[in-house]
Amino acid sequence: MGSWFLVPCFLWSVALGFNLNLQMNLSLKVTRPYLLEFPEIGAEEVGFLAVAESSGRVPFAIKRVFWTVNTPESVLRGRHAHHVTEQILIAAQGRILVTTEQPDGQIALFVLDHPNQGVYVPPNVWHTMQYSANAVQMALASTPYLEEDYIRDYAEFKAIWK
Secondary structure (H helix, E strand, O other): OOHHHHHHHHHHHHHHOOOOOOOOOHHHOOOOOEEEEOOEEEEOOOEEEEOOOOOOOOOOOOOEEEEEOOOOOOOEEEEEEEOOOOEEEEEEEOOEEEEEEOOOOOEEEEEEOOOOEEEEEOOOOEEEEEEOOOOEEEEEEOOOOOHHHEEOOHHHHHHHOO
8 A cells, every 4th residue: 555545545534524643654554354363261161251452453443333133144234335434343143254345356255253253344345244143243443433434336436446
């Protein structure tokens, strides 16, 4: 990622009202989805606790937490990308198949089936989720909800990066 990335991010951050830290070395910023494992504390006889902290494995300050429940197995959710928002998707219960597509067309499939795992989804990555019965997805987001941050049209997502 070079300086070409700085101007669009800055313009979007201004337009969307986000405070982008320009002191950050953007060349070190991860731009591809990847699987995270969170520490798991406990024992079988008492249960487990998984921990996700902004000061640890989470690569951004958490500004929003939300969860998805009671999604029928036949429904494909997501089907969008974000201009600025980074997310970590976690299967708090059940199994979730997360498919990501980067602007260059690279596709990855992540199977989330343990609550101490999550997939990092950077900005400008199209993502979809399909849930097993009774799955619960928890999402950690780097920004508060703002509709203008969403790219909901796949053709628009592809056109941005031509």
